[in-house]
Amino acid sequence: MGLQTTAPALLVLADGTALRGYRYGAKGTTVGEVVFNTGMTGYQEVLTDPSYCGQIVLFTYPELGNTGVNAEDVESERVQVQGLIVRHGCTQPSSWRAQASLVDYLEQWRVVGISGVDTRLLTRRLREQGAMNGAISTEILDPQELLEVVAQAPSMEGLNLVPRVSTSRVYEWCTPTAPMWEFAPVSPPPEPLLVVAVDFGIKHNILRRLASYGCRVVVVPATTPATEILAYDPDGIFLSNGPGDPAAVREGIATTQALLKTGRPLFGICLGHQILGLAMGSQTFKLKFGHHGLNHPAGLGNQVAISSQNHGFALDKDTLAPELQITDWNLNDQTVAGVRHQELPIFSVQYHPEASPGPHDADYFFAQFVEQMQQYRQRRRG
Missing domain, CATH: 3.50.30.20 (Carbamoyl-phosphate synthase small subunit, N-terminal domain)
Structure with a gap:
């Protein structure tokens, strides 16, 4: 007590x-x-x-x-x-x-x-x-x-906090998946898909959700170069959430630029979403007071998801690479909440589809990632 x-x-x-x-x-x-x-x-x-x-x-x-x-x-x-x-x-x-x-x-x-x-x-x-x-x-x-x-405290702008939270070693996620009261059961693919997750400050429930969809997940430090990531021959690459100013995570941006050239499925959440945009030439800016909560509406057109969000920076819509298409807006302030590449199996969201805590409206993003990885594997096997 x-x-x-x-x-x-x-x-x-x-x-x-x-x-x-x-x-x-x-x-x-x-x-x-x-x-x-x-x-x-x-x-x-x-x-x-x-x-x-x-x-x-x-x-x-x-x-x-x-x-x-x-x-x-x-x-x-x-x-x-x-x-x-x-x-x-x-x-x-x-x-x-x-x-x-x-x-x-x-x-x-x-x-x-x-x-x-x-x-x-x-x-x-x-x-x-x-x-x-x-x-x-x-x-x-x-x-x-x-x-x-x-x-005397430093400003959050220009601050790279990823080294304080990223793993210092490579490991495979082996803990149980999310309890049944949190999510509906998912039918995993017959053969496990291998995902390499770049840890900029990853949440456990992201790893649980990937595992629940039948993925083997290898987590690597944020400073891992693209050559080491590709040495695992992954079916897909995941860019995780994390703290601080995304523009200051220069190693992560450079690594993502190299990964984009491989044509492999790539999925980013939160900081990973911002790093993906920066790697493609977009810019980010600091929000006035950020988005932190479990009740933020996001979507496009008539489809709206209530989302869990936690970020203080956002992609500048006026600087988005022409290859990126906006898939979601934050409906409170019309900032970019999701993008996808118009040709490659690459997409990202600013909010948290793993919803821990929060609603489950956006969990389907994991299913999309799995589908892209299955298609990529089939193309490789001819």
Whole structure:
């Protein structure tokens, strides 16, 4: 059971906004880009999503921690967020799946959090002013002093955070697929397809979904050159999600440029979507406050999917390569949410079709990837 604390904590944003609250998690001081997430559930998946590396997450939903945490709902091997901001943090969870409280979990991973603050005010400030750096501290309780700490933090623009989250070794994904209560069963192909996944900060549920469609998945570090990826003779290549500024991931962009020349099926999600666009000559830009939540509409024409999104950058539609066709828009702000190559078996989406957490509307993208790989294998075998 988590210990209810009345220990003071201070939150300061780069614009000078200062709010006092209570410690919720570890003692200390943390600095990062403050973003808000509109999800009403799935906080453990959010906290362990590598795409949040370097960020302090503000949850707009007022209650957090009610269902505790468990060993199954993680999206990586550790908590990835830089810090946590909540209106009210529960310390006594009530769920048959709970193995620990959220506050104890944060303390275990030395993540500094703050509760008891006006999250509506903060969300409005971030929407008006844009995502900005901030700090939470249980040690520095003078706003001006903590503001000086914030001023020294680097901007997210130009920041390559992939080395902090990518695997350092090659491995094959061998854990069980997603539980049946999460997704409908899928009929795998008679012969496993081999996918090489380039890890820019990959989520576990992406690997689960690929495995559930009958794929063998070999995960390689983000710095792996194209020659080593192709040495596995994969049926398809996957570019994963991840944190930071996509334009700063230069090795990944160069590798993708080389992979594009092979004609093999290629599928990108989130950061992988942006890297694919950059590899084809497009440009990216930083969104004002990003898209972080489980309820973002995306689509084209009369077909709309409710999607799970987590990104602070987007492809510039005016710089898209002529070979790329837009397949999805973010219907909140008309930014590019999906593209496909008009001739080659290459496509990507800005949002998360593996939906962990979130809706399952876009899971069909994995089926499309599998179909492309099967067709590629048949062409090769003549």
